Amino acid sequence: MRPSRQSITDLILHLHPRTVPLSTIRFSLSFGLGGMAVTLIGLLFLTGVLLLLAYEPTPGGAYASVQTLGREVPLGYWVRNIHHAGANLLVVVAVLHLLRVVLTGAFGPGRRLNWVIGLFLLFLVLAANFTGYLLPWDQLAYWAVTISTAMLGYIPLCGDWLRTFFRGGAEIGPATLANFHVLHVAVIPGCLLVLLVWHFWLVRKAHGLIGAPEGDQPVRRVPVVPDLVAREAAVGLGLIALVLLLALVWNAPLLAQANPGMSPNPTKAPWYFQGFQELLLHLHPLFAVFVWPLLAGVTLLLVPFLPDSALPGGVWFGSERGRELALAAALTGAGLALAVVLADNALAQAGAPLTDTLVTRGMVPTAAVLVLAAGAYWLVVRVLGCTRAEAVMAGLVLGFAALAALTVVGVWFRGAEMHLVAPWAQGAAAAGGLS
Numbered sequence: 001m002r003p004s005r006q007s008i009t010d011l012i013l014h015l016h017p018r019t020v021p022l023s024t025i026r027f028s029l030s031f032g033l034g035g036m037a038v039t040l041i042g043l044l045f046l047t048g049v050l051l052l053l054a055y056e057p058t059p060g061g062a063y064a065s066v067q068t069l070g071r072e073v074p075l076g077y078w079v080r081n082i083h084h085a086g087a088n089l090l091v092v093v094a095v096l097h098l099l100r101v102v103l104t105g106a107f108g109p110g111r112r113l114n115w116v117i118g119l120f121l122l123f124l125v126l127a128a129n130f131t132g133y134l135l136p137w138d139q140l141a142y143w144a145v146t147i148s149t150a151m152l153g154y155i156p157l158c159g160d161w162l163r164t165f166f167r168g169g170a171e172i173g174p175a176t177l178a179n180f181h182v183l184h185v186a187v188i189p190g191c192l193l194v195l196l197v198w199h200f201w202l203v204r205k206a207h208g209l210i211g212a213p214e215g216d217q218p219v220r221r222v223p224v225v226p227d228l229v230a231r232e233a234a235v236g237l238g239l240i241a242l243v244l245l246l247a248l249v250w251n252a253p254l255l256a257q258a259n260p261g262m263s264p265n266p267t268k269a270p271w272y273f274q275g276f277q278e279l280l281l282h283l284h285p286l287f288a289v290f291v292w293p294l295l296a297g298v299t300l301l302l303v304p305f306l307p308d309s310a311l312p313g314g315v316w317f318g319s320e321r322g323r324e325l326a327l328a329a330a331l332t333g334a335g336l337a338l339a340v341v342l343a344d345n346a347l348a349q350a351g352a353p354l355t356d357t358l359v360t361r362g363m364v365p366t367a368a369v370l371v372l373a374a375g376a377y378w379l380v381v382r383v384l385g386c387t388r389a390e391a392v393m394a395g396l397v398l399g400f401a402a403l404a405a406l407t408v409v410g411v412w413f414r415g416a417e418m419h420l421v422a423p424w425a426q427g428a429a430a431a432g433g434l435s
């Protein structure tokens with residue numbers, strides 16, 4: 001082997017072992033989603049540093065610098081579009097990666113800590129997206145961040161403090177931009193790097209990805225170079241090509257310069273928070289912004305530590321029964337969420353009396369959901385004879401499907417005054433939610 005080739009192989013072998021089980025490098029096991037997330041983060045770091053060369057983090061200069069980037073810097077707008085497309089795709093890819101971990105039983109013993117680190121990575125990805133959102137300082141950015149930080153105010157005891165802390169004052173202004181800028185280009189990328197290294201190390205410590213059981217057969221191993229590396233390169237380069245092409249046709253939005261005196265109608269949070277914004281329309285704010293996200297977060301954190309909560313490793317859905325259960329859970333989750341949205345809308349249109357109280361829009365729906373969850377668990381485990389792991393998987397799928405349905409409603413079906421309107425019946429301004 002030539003010395004240069006040998007040193008590249010040595011570098012790769014710092015990341016991977018020399019050989020891996022054949023069953024773990026099947027594309028259909030992981031769909032390369034973790035690798036895709038890594039590729040997108042690499043692309044974001046690269047384009048982020050390039051954007052820094054033109055960007056000015058002051059309310060007076062930010063908007064103008066993004067305009068200058070588009071008009072005067074060669075390929076400047078393309079670089080911005082790549083950053084924008086990569087960032088939004090990363091949210092989707094990271095959530096799909098999380099679901100693949102659930103659906104292939106990869107959060108059980110030996111992988112629990114890595115699941116927890118994954119959750120923090122997801123939090124950082126959302127935080128990076130959210131802080132980046134403000135930086136162009138246009139109307140979209142200003143008001144999306146206004147509405148999202150206002151949600152923080154509903155958190156009991158420390159809500160006001162948190163809102164003021166992130167805004168750097170009572171309102172969004174120069175201090176907010178300075179805070180978000182430093183979080184976006186230094187603090188969050190630094191934390192991401194540290195956690196990513198830890199995440200990869202734990203994958204290695206667990207002897208690679210979760211593999212399907214091979215029965216009595218000895219585990220078949222293949223060399224990392226070229227078998228795994230060729231697959232990684234195909235996924236990584238394919239994804240980069242896709243993002244570069246996408247960035248040619250999908251322009252990062254830039255509305256008018258931020259105007260604190262004039263809010264757009266509707267004012268929407270960034271798309272990945274619109275599921276929560278949709279909840280706010282149906283629940284008491286304390287429950288929509290605090291109780292429900294807290295319950296969901298704690299459940300996600302604790303789920304691997306419940307005994308027998310992971311499906312049999314390396315087999316999608318665990319079994320044919322698991323596949324059917326997952327499909328039923330996804331349809332139920334999305335269907336229930338849509339039914340609640342429509343029913344609540346019908347009640348409001350029928351002029352139902354104001355019932356926006358802590359009891360009727362907080363405690364009652366929360367108790368109803370908990371009772372339904374307990375009933376569904378009993379039905380799935382006791383009546384249908386499924387395993388606890390299958391019930392846990394179905395619960396997680398149901399929750400994510402419900403959140404996805406609420407997000408779709410928020411992004412595409414909410415028009416002026418947040419009324420339910422079909423996308424084709426909305427004005428051009430109201431339709432641009434997914435940006």
Ligand code: HEM
Pocket residue numbers: 030032033034035037038041094095097098101106107111114115116117118119121122125196199203206208209210
């Ligand atoms: C920035 C986001 C993330 C990146 C860059 C990332 C990267 C990776 C990579 C490269 C792998 C190995 C290859 C693969 O499984 O596709 C992996 C595995 C894993 N990830 Fe992530 N990940 C991220 C987010 C998450 C999240 C949100 C979770 C779950 C909460 C998670 C949990 C895991 C677990 C448990 C494994 C081990 C899977 C197994 O052994 O089969 N990761 N991750």
Ligand code: HEM
Pocket residue numbers: 041044045047048049051052055066080083084087088090125128129130132133134135136184185186189192252253
């Ligand atoms: C996970 C990593 C990252 C994510 C998810 C992310 C996300 C974003 C998003 C959504 C925007 C708004 C883009 C737009 O619509 O115009 C943005 C802007 C920006 N980002 Fe990042 N970013 C990441 C990493 C970085 C890094 C590492 C840097 C620099 C070191 C950086 C520098 C910038 C700059 C200067 C802007 C403002 C320019 C503009 O808005 O176009 N980003 N980022």
